[in-house]
Amino acid sequence: MDSPAFHAYALTSAILAAQLVLLAFWTGAVRGKHKQYVNPEDAAMTKGQVAERDHPDTVRAQRAHMNALENAVPFFVVGALYVATGATKTGAQGYFYTFLAARLLHTVFYFAGKQPFRTIAFAVGALGILGMAFHVIRASL
Amino acid sequence: MDSPAFHAYALTSAILAAQLVLLAFWTGAVRGKHKQYVNPEDAAMTKGQVAERDHPDTVRAQRAHMNALENAVPFFVVGALYVATGATKTGAQGYFYTFLAARLLHTVFYFAGKQPFRTIAFAVGALGILGMAFHVIRASL
Amino acid sequence: MDSPAFHAYALTSAILAAQLVLLAFWTGAVRGKHKQYVNPEDAAMTKGQVAERDHPDTVRAQRAHMNALENAVPFFVVGALYVATGATKTGAQGYFYTFLAARLLHTVFYFAGKQPFRTIAFAVGALGILGMAFHVIRASL
Numbered sequence: 001m002d003s004p005a006f007h008a009y010a011l012t013s014a015i016l017a018a019q020l021v022l023l024a025f026w027t028g029a030v031r032g033k034h035k036q037y038v039n040p041e042d043a044a045m046t047k048g049q050v051a052e053r054d055h056p057d058t059v060r061a062q063r064a065h066m067n068a069l070e071n072a073v074p075f076f077v078v079g080a081l082y083v084a085t086g087a088t089k090t091g092a093q094g095y096f097y098t099f100l101a102a103r104l105l106h107t108v109f110y111f112a113g114k115q116p117f118r119t120i121a122f123a124v125g126a127l128g129i130l131g132m133a134f135h136v137i138r139a140s141l
Numbered sequence: 142m143d144s145p146a147f148h149a150y151a152l153t154s155a156i157l158a159a160q161l162v163l164l165a166f167w168t169g170a171v172r173g174k175h176k177q178y179v180n181p182e183d184a185a186m187t188k189g190q191v192a193e194r195d196h197p198d199t200v201r202a203q204r205a206h207m208n209a210l211e212n213a214v215p216f217f218v219v220g221a222l223y224v225a226t227g228a229t230k231t232g233a234q235g236y237f238y239t240f241l242a243a244r245l246l247h248t249v250f251y252f253a254g255k256q257p258f259r260t261i262a263f264a265v266g267a268l269g270i271l272g273m274a275f276h277v278i279r280a281s282l
Numbered sequence: 283m284d285s286p287a288f289h290a291y292a293l294t295s296a297i298l299a300a301q302l303v304l305l306a307f308w309t310g311a312v313r314g315k316h317k318q319y320v321n322p323e324d325a326a327m328t329k330g331q332v333a334e335r336d337h338p339d340t341v342r343a344q345r346a347h348m349n350a351l352e353n354a355v356p357f358f359v360v361g362a363l364y365v366a367t368g369a370t371k372t373g374a375q376g377y378f379y380t381f382l383a384a385r386l387l388h389t390v391f392y393f394a395g396k397q398p399f400r401t402i403a404f405a406v407g408a409l410g411i412l413g414m415a416f417h418v419i420r421a422s423l
Contacts, residue, residue, distance in 0.1 A: 007281045010222045014277035017215035021267045021274075024211060039201075045256040060321075069211055070306060070351055074299035076218045077358045081292045115327040126303045133303075136296035140289050148422045151363045155418035158356035162408045162415075165352060180342075186397040210352055217359045 005083045005092035012096040013079065016072050016103060023065040023107065031058045064110035067122070068103060074129045075099055082132040085139035099128045146224045146233035153237040154220065157213050157244060164206035164248065172199045205251040208263070209244060215270045216240055223273040226280035240269045287365045287374035294378040295361065298354050298385060305347035305389065313340045346392040349404070350385060356411045357381055364414040367421035381410045 031037065034055040035048030043050045054062070079099075083092060102124040109118035172178065175196040176189030184191045195203070220240075224233060243265040250259035313319065316337040317330030325332045336344070361381075365374060384406040391400035 006225075010226060010277055011281040013218045014222060014274040014281065017219040018271055018274040018278075020211065020215045021270050024263075024267060038204075039254070039256075041254040041256040041259075045260075063320075065211065069214060070302065070347070073214055073351060073355055073358070074302045076214070077295045078299040081296060084288075085292060113321070113323040115321075115323040118323075119327075122306075126306060129303050130300055133296040133300040136292055137300075140293040140296065147366075151367060151418055152422040154359045155363060155415040155422065158360040159412055159415040159419075161352065161356045162411050165404075165408060179345075180395070180397075182395040182397040182400075186401075206352070210355060214355055217355070 003083070004089040005087045008089075008093045008096045009079050009083050012100045013076055015100060016068075016075070019104065019107065020065070020068055020072060023061070023068055027058060027061040027065055030061045031055065034058060060110070064107055067110065068107060071103060071106075071122070071125050071129070074133075075103075075125070078129055078132045078136060081136045085136055087135070091135075095128050095132055099125050102128070144224070145230040146228045149230075149234045149237045150220050150224050153241045154217055156241060157209075157216070160245065160248065161206070161209055161213060164202070164209055168199060168202040168206055171202045172196070175199060201251070205248055208251070209248060212244060212247075212263070212266050212270070215274075216266070219270055219273045219277060222277045226277055228276070232276075236269050236273055240266050243269070285365070286371040287369045290371075290375045290378045291361050291365050294382045295358055297382060298350075298357070301386065301389065302347070302350055302354060305343070305350055309340060309343040309347055312343045313337070316340060342392070346389055349392070350389060353385060353388075353404070353407050353411070356415075357385075357407070360411055360414045360418060363418045367418055369417070373417075377410050377414055381407050384410070 031054060032046065032048075034057060035043075035046055036051045036055045036058070037043040037046075037048050038051065038054060040050050042048070053059070079096060082095065087095075102121045106118060106121035106125065109115075109121055172195060173187065173189075175198060176184075176187055177192045177196045177199070178184040178187075178189050179192065179195060181191050183189070194200070220237060223236065228236075243262045247259060247262035247266065250256075250262055313336060314328065316339060317325075317328055318333045318337045318340070319325040319328075319330050320333065320336060322332050324330070335341070361378060364377065369377075384403045388400060388403035388407065391397075391403055
């Protein structure tokens with residue numbers, strides 16, 4: 001628990017967890033700005049309007065949030081297992097801080113609508129997960 | 142592994158994991174009741190009808206499930222790291238049981254369509270995650 | 283960290299994490315094949331067309347991915363806690379490898395449109411999570 005690899009994992013994961021919560025708040029803020037809701041009780045609460053689907057800006061925020069979630073989940077488990085199965089300090093910091101930077105940039109690029117940068121940020125993060133998964137599988141056989 | 146903080150984490154997380162599975166079963170049960178499916182093979186199996194979108198009741202169950210999932214994920218990682226980086230018994234029980242109560246109530250309020258209670262339950266849980274993330278980040282620097 | 287139960291958990295979780303990443307790549311590949319995008323910047327990048335919704339094949343891949351994610355999340359936490367609260371080698375290997383087989387088959391059955399096999403694979407995995415959650419809750423009280 002006191003290794004540099006564990007510290008890098010804890011720092012990276014806590015920041016990514018906070019990012020997920022902030023993306024949920026952000027989606028709610030965008031929805032509130034447009035006052036367009038799929039839940040009638042939400043529209044009644046804020047004197048907004050009910051619609052069959054969320055506003056396009058809200059849906060974009062949801063997609064950014066969902067992409068963050070679906071990449072954070074495999075990172076959280078495989079990053080912890082990578083530390084537990086003997087990551088070096090250099091290996092852990094390289095994998096974790098690269099993943100962290102890629103995922104923070106992915107959110108920025110999603111909201112800014114910047115391509116191919118968003119796809120590159122996604123690919124860097126995803127390949128990092130596959131690399132760590134490979135290490136863990138080899139160490140577990 | 143034998144600390145009171147770990148026990149509170151294990152108990153809270155196992156209940157939240159069971160909640161996620163039960164919400165998946167619930168969504169399936171609502172879909173089955175309306176016999177309206179987006180997958181043709183599902184409609185064929187139950188002599189139901191194919192539609193471009195799920196029934197509104199099914200979509201509400203999915204939203205409740207998805208909100209549970211997107212909040213459970215950051216809790217699972219940041220709660221474990223909060224224990225690992227030295228949570229006190231009081232701190233851990235306060236954070237974990239407050240989060241657990243907020244998330245169980247959120248599901249109830251979502252199905253009952255009760256506002257502003259659902260939003261309050263969400264906010265309590267989300268702020269708890271941010272509080273724990275702050276502890277972990279400070280302990281990891 | 284050196285128990286057979288932990289090794290079975292690490293191996294299973296790393297494979298499931300890789301599965302999640304591969305499903306994300308697969309969804310992107312299906313979307314790219316149909317060149318139909320909800321993000322205008324994606325359509326511009328690949329000379330595709332913008333649509334209000336993704337192509338039905340893309341949406342099926344997303345549903346398979348989302349089902350994998352929503353079941354992997356409770357497995358990751360409850361599996362780790364099952365190991366931490368004293369799983370036997372036999373219990374851990376039985377739960378973990380059954381879950382792994384069920385979830386890999388679920389993905390195959392989803393893409394092949396095979397029912398009732400997909401629902402059976404889902405149910406086997408979900409009941410495994412509930413079984414482990416029950417063990418963890420009993421050990422934590």
